Amino acid sequence: MSHPTTLPYGMQITAPVTADFSQILTREALELIAKLHRSFEPRRQQLLAARAERQQRIDAGEMPDFLPETRHIREGEWKISPLPKALERRRTEITGPVEAKMIINAFNSGADSYMADFEDSNSPKWENQIQGQINLYKAIRRELSFKNDAGKEYKLNDKIATLQIRPRGWHLDEKHVLVDGQRVSGGIFDFALAFFHNAKEQIAQGAGPFYYLPKMESHLEARLWNDIFIVAQNEIGLPRGSIKATVLIETILATFEMEEIIYELRDHSAGLNAGRWDYIFSCIKKFKRNTDFCLANRGAITMEVPFMRSYALALVKACHKRGAPAIGGMSALIPIKNDPVANEKALAGIRHDKTRDASDGFDGGWVAHPGLVAIAAEEFQKVLGDRPNQWEKQRDESFGPRDWLNFQPEQPITEAGVRNNINVGIHYLGSWLAGNGCVPIHNLMEDAATAEISRSQIWQWVVSPKGKLDDGRKVTADMVRGLICEELVKVKTTVAESGNTTMTYDQAAKIFEEMSLADNYPEFLTLPLYEAMV
Ligand SMILES: CC(=O)SCCNC(=O)CCNC(=O)[C@H](O)C(C)(C)COP(=O)(O)OP(=O)(O)OC[C@H]1O[C@@H](n2cnc3c(N)ncnc32)[C@H](O)[C@@H]1OP(=O)(O)O
Ligand SMILES: O=CC(=O)O
Numbered sequence: 131m132s133h134p135t136t137l138p139y140g141m142q143i144t145a146p147v148t149a150d151f152s153q154i155l156t157r158e159a160l161e162l163i164a165k166l167h168r169s170f171e172p173r174r175q176q177l178l179a180a181r182a183e184r185q186q187r188i189d190a191g192e193m194p195d196f197l198p199e200t201r202h203i204r205e206g207e208w209k210i211s212p213l214p215k216a217l218e219r220r221r222t223e224i225t226g227p228v229e230a231k232m233i234i235n236a237f238n239s240g241a242d243s244y245m246a247d248f249e250d251s252n253s254p255k256w257e258n259q260i261q262g263q264i265n266l267y268k269a270i271r272r273e274l275s276f277k278n279d280a281g282k283e284y285k286l287n288d289k290i291a292t293l294q295i296r297p298r299g300w301h302l303d304e305k306h307v308l309v310d311g312q313r314v315s316g317g318i319f320d321f322a323l324a325f326f327h328n329a330k331e332q333i334a335q336g337a338g339p340f341y342y343l344p345k346m347e348s349h350l351e352a353r354l355w356n357d358i359f360i361v362a363q364n365e366i367g368l369p370r371g372s373i374k375a376t377v378l379i380e381t382i383l384a385t386f387e388m389e390e391i392i393y394e395l396r397d398h399s400a401g402l403n404a405g406r407w408d409y410i411f412s413c414i415k416k417f418k419r420n421t422d423f424c425l426a427n428r429g430a431i432t433m434e435v436p437f438m439r440s441y442a443l444a445l446v447k448a449c450h451k452r453g454a455p456a457i458g459g460m461s462a463l464i465p466i467k468n469d470p471v472a473n474e475k476a477l478a479g480i481r482h483d484k485t486r487d488a489s490d491g492f493d494g495g496w497v498a499h500p501g502l503v504a505i506a507a508e509e510f511q512k513v514l515g516d517r518p519n520q521w522e523k524q525r526d527e528s529f530g531p532r533d534w535l536n537f538q539p540e541q542p543i544t545e546a547g548v549r550n551n552i553n554v555g556i557h558y559l560g561s562w563l564a565g566n567g568c569v570p571i572h573n574l575m576e577d578a579a580t581a582e583i584s585r586s587q588i589w590q591w592v593v594s595p596k597g598k599l600d601d602g603r604k605v606t607a608d609m610v611r612g613l614i615c616e617e618l619v620k621v622k623t624t625v626a627e628s629g630n631t632t633m634t635y636d637q638a639a640k641i642f643e644e645m646s647l648a649d650n651y652p653e654f655l656t657l658p659l660y661e662a663m664v
């Protein structure tokens with residue numbers, strides 16, 4: 131293992147640092163990571179411990195509600211700091227993993243914004259993380275190009291989307307980088323590298339540095355990011371408020387603290403996004419021990435069921451009250467090749483999703499694929515016309531626990547639904563272990579968040595007395611084990627037919643079984659997966 135860079139005092143890197151990688155892993159950038167680690171790691175650990183303690187209280191029957199101690203924030207008059215022009219128009223935001231071709235395609239897609247993803251759609255192999263940083267560094271400087279095996283060349287257009295970057299969540303470490311013998315936070319690592327190398331260049335270009343912050347469960351977790359931003363800006367000599375960040379509301383607990391989260395980040399806030407897939411996962415995870423709680427097949431949990439709809443509307447309300455953008459989430463539908471009828475249906479589904487979000491007051495929404503940008507743009511255009519956004523649209527409903535904790539529907543749960551969760555879960559885990567964090571499966575986009583739903587539903591259907599199929603059979607561990615064997619064969623056949631190796635799929639099935647049948651529900655799928663990853 132070579133280390134072209136002299137490492138800061140107390141730092142170790144346990145993965146290869148090639149000559150290419152050392153362009154990003156520079157001494158100065160690593161100093162920032164070490165500084166942020168020493169300043170904030172104890173707080174990250176306290177907040178993770180607080181999550182675990184709160185989960186124990188919820189397991190024992192406590193239900194979430196608004197915090198009495200932050201009432202003055204919810205009732206006070208305040209707004210976020212003004213946003214730069216580059217963030218005024220976000221009708222279409224494309225997202226995707228940080229590989230060179232996809233970065234170029236996303237920037238060129240015609241979307242207003244591009245969220246480069248080190249999180250749900252990315253498998254955090256060392257090579258993916260560092261190569262992703264190199265790719266973004268080059269793209270920001272218009273130096274990124276790519277040639278595929280057929281010789282097709284990819285280059286950035288003159289007009290490209292505004293970049294936002296999503297680092298990993300608080301629960302994930304970067305296991306290859308240690309400071310004083312401790313692993314650093316994956317989120318701090320991703321943020322600090324991107325920020326250190328690019329923030330000044332982005333400011334010179336008039337757009338950035340902008341981030342997306344995932345999977346938070348409380349306003350105190352948002353305060354941690356805010357404090358990190360303050361130190362990072364100071365360290366490189368940028369004024370406070372140079373950074374702007376959009377928080378994904380994708381946990382049920384964060385819904386009770388939406389205004390507090392915006393408040394904590396108010397100098398750095400670029401609003402909220404409705405991260406629907408992790409949100410569903412979070413609802414299952416948080417109330418998994420409640421025998422009254424059991425959701426139907428994944429396909430039945432749409433944005434239109436009451437608990438999802440009330441959360442989405444409350445998010446628009448919270449944002450616009452505070453002068454902040456409200457960005458819609460992502461439909462898992464993607465264009466379908468070689469089946470025009472199915473493709474039409476998928477595109478109609480996207481149109482429906484974006485029409486609803488635009489009419490509800492969202493200022494824009496996410497798409498998974500360049501082929502969906504124009505449709506999303508058309509639907510927002512119909513509602514917004516010439517306005518870049520609809521921040522002025524105020525909603526006046528009151529939402530609270532009665533709406534957000536009304537977890538329906540509970541049926542149908544079907545054998546096809548059980549099989550689908552198993553099939554998708556194994557397929558996704560196998561791809562992730564092979565280094566690919568976003569996969570089309572059965573014509574839907576699948577990523578870490580959707581895979582979490584699949585394994586959590588299996589866990590819940592086995593444990594909950596309500597986990598019964600529509601034909602009366604109880605979902606049991608034995609039933610699931612049998613179906614895992616059958617679905618593994620199908621997954622391997624599909625993967626082999628698509629020309630990919632099936633090497634990681636037996637391990638994927640084993641991990642899926644452990645994760646969906648363990649007595650103690652594992653908090654995140656990606657935690658054991660990351661340890662298993664070589
Ligand atoms: C829950 C959440 O967190 S949602 C956010 C995280 N999820 C995402 O970001 C989804 C990102 N999307 C993707 O990774 C892909 O669209 C997939 C895996 C779903 C489907 O990928 P594919 O099957 O390769 O799509 P397809 O073959 O139709 O792609 C056509 C072209 O569009 C490109 N493309 C597809 N999706 C994207 C994207 N999101 N960004 C940039 N380019 C893309 C492909 O690279 C391909 O390019 P090429 O023609 O130059 O070779
Ligand atoms: O990150 C987005 C989600 O839906 O999860």
Ligand SMILES: [Mg+2]
Nearest residue numbers: 250405408579
């Ligand atoms: Mg998510």
